[in-house]
Amino acid sequence: SARVPMSYVARRGDPAAIGALARFLSDAYAEVASWSGRPIDSTIDIDTTDEDINRHSSAVLASELLLVAGASHGLDVACAALTKPGDVVVVETPTYFLAADVFADHGLRVVGVAGATCETSTDDASFDVDALERRLENGLRPRLVYVVPTHSNPRSGTMSLEKRKRLLRLARTHDFYVVADEVYHLLSWGKGEDAPPPRFREVEREMYLEEGREEATGTTSDEMDDPYFSSPAEDENKNANANAAVEYSVDSRVVSLGSFSKILAPGMRLGWIEAGHGLIRTLADRGYLSSGGSVSPLAASVATAVINAGDQDSWLRFLRRRYASASALLADAVGRESASTGWRMRGVPSGGYFAWIELPEKCDVDAFALEAKKEKVATLQGGRCVAGEADPDAAAACARCVRVCFAYLDEDDIEEGVRRLARAVRRSVKECM
Ligand SMILES: Cc1ncc(COP(=O)(O)O)c(C=O)c1O
Known part of the structure; x- marks a missing residue:
């Protein structure tokens, strides 16, 4: 049975809902990763703190999640928080066609980048990072690069791990964010070489670990300025509370969008953003979230009940x-x-x-x-x-x-x-x- 929140909930979402989502996603991403044969660490449990979890790049941290009203709303939040009118957003050619409407709402200049990537005859039907690099060298200064990196809409292409890393390196060098619309990642069934590389946030964490950089540096609560965080629900979820108490200083570049639309029901209008801790705070810093708390708490409580009953799996x-x-x-x-x-x-x-x-x-x-x-x-x-x-x-x-x-x-x-x-x-x- 669902516990229905009858009051305002915390800005990033009811901690019980966020905690359940973090556990579900960690397991589901690990399952998909296991089909590729990559080594995965399944030692996460709900008492593990962020600092421990941070060593396991595949886990989804409750502190890195923001509930939104679907991936489209997540995209809108990213545009609102990270861009101003006239900024450039780079998209794939072809791209998810309705994303362009969201960019138009924010007065962004949309630039399509592709190379030989429309060729159905080539193996690689994903974003052409070389073509982007050439454009950057020629002076293009995007604020966002929007990609559908896994089983893309419309081409069903998947970006390789190497390309994901190159795109993230370019993001750091040229100061843009990668908005990875990953709504199809969990709808993977390919095994071995057909299994997708890790989701973007995991790739970013892997890169930090490879570079020997630490993400966790402090202990400031991201919920201190949240008028609704002291709801009784917060005590119910140890994981969400533990995860809320870590500050990250590393320059995180990934905004990952996910949604229940594809895995449960589009009418839920429920999705999430996964991003580094500092970035998620920036994204959650919306007036309507300070005023009203998280969007869709009712839908979130239904999803939480579905997850907890094992039905989402x-x-x-x-x-x-x-x-x-x-x-x-x-x-x-x-x-x-x-x-x-x-x-x-x-x-x-x-x-x-x-x-x-x-x-x-x-x-x-x-x-x-x-x-x-x-x-x-x-x-x-x-x-x-x-x-x-x-x-x-x-x-x-x-x-x-x-x-x-x-x-x-x-x-x-x-x-x-x-x-x-x-x-x-x-x-x-x-x-x-
Ligand atoms: C790539 C992509 N992003 C976002 C959406 C919309 O997601 P939501 O219903 O969560 O807004 C779709 C749905 O077709 C999609 O294909």
């Missing part, structure tokens, strides 16, 4: 099994129509919701969009995923692609949907020949 495992089989079926069905259409899809997705299909050169993509509509199949045209000032070649490559989602349909509908899309392609190719 079992639901996540169910979703992974279901999406793994749906994505394999989709890849098969697309493969069967390759010869008749000339379209291409890069492998079988190892996580997330989407597949990215490159249409043949001779296909008129606008005609295809109309034909797909007549066939009553919803796709997202790649051109919609190009935001801001994008490289023309990358934008043109995206326009030749469509995003399809395998997460909503039953298996029969997926097969029928692919047959219909193939018909739509054949008709659009004919028209332009």
Whole structure:
């Protein structure tokens, strides 16, 4: 049964909810990491203090979490706290198309960076860090770099560990923040080489450890100025309290966005930001949080009950099994129509919701969009995923692609949907020949 908060709660969220989320995420991230064969440390328990936990880079610390009303709200919070109008935000080409609306709300200048990354034929369908580096050398000064690094929307690409580290080094040198929208990380099912690298905050911590830098330096409570932190709930969670009492001085560059939308229900409007301790305090320093306490305490109490009953774990495992089989079926069905259409899809997705299909050169993509509509199949045209000032070649490559989602349909509908899309392609190719 859920303990429903009837009063204002602490600014970053009810400590009971934050503590439950930290434990759930630590276990779930560790499970995904275990499929890669990387050594993981599972010695965390709720009595471990931040300073101990800090040695285990995979654990999610309660003190590094801020509850938000979904990843989109998390992005809005990051923009509000870290940017001013006119600042540059770099995005991938293609990117999650609705993120651009949030950047527009904050008056940001959106610059798309890609290289050969739209090529479905290359192995690496993720952000082109070389292209970003060239732009930085030529004077681009972003405040944020927004990436969907794991099983991306729309391309289903995953950024390698090496690229993650390079991006973080660039962030330190060129003074920007990496906003890592990691909503699909836990929806991974790939094993071995197909398992994703660690989430961005873990990569950042690993880099500190490799460099021999200590993150924990003091004992100031981040909740001292929070008028709602002395709620009775705080005593219920030792972990949240222990974690609240450590100050970090190291320059943390990662703002990681997560959400219950993909792993429980979008209608919850509940998500979280994970960031270094100092940065999370900056992000939580919003007027509406000082005035009203955390957003969505009711949704958070429901999520906490779901987590504590073990249902979030079992639901996540169910979703992974279901999406793994749906994505394999989709890849098969697309493969069967390759010869008749000339379209291409890069492998079988190892996580997330989407597949990215490159249409043949001779296909008129606008005609295809109309034909797909007549066939009553919803796709997202790649051109919609190009935001801001994008490289023309990358934008043109995206326009030749469509995003399809395998997460909503039953298996029969997926097969029928692919047959219909193939018909739509054949008709659009004919028209332009
Ligand atoms: C990459 C990405 N970020 C954010 C969202 C939205 O998340 P939320 O419902 O938590 O705002 C989506 C949903 O499609 C998404 O694909």
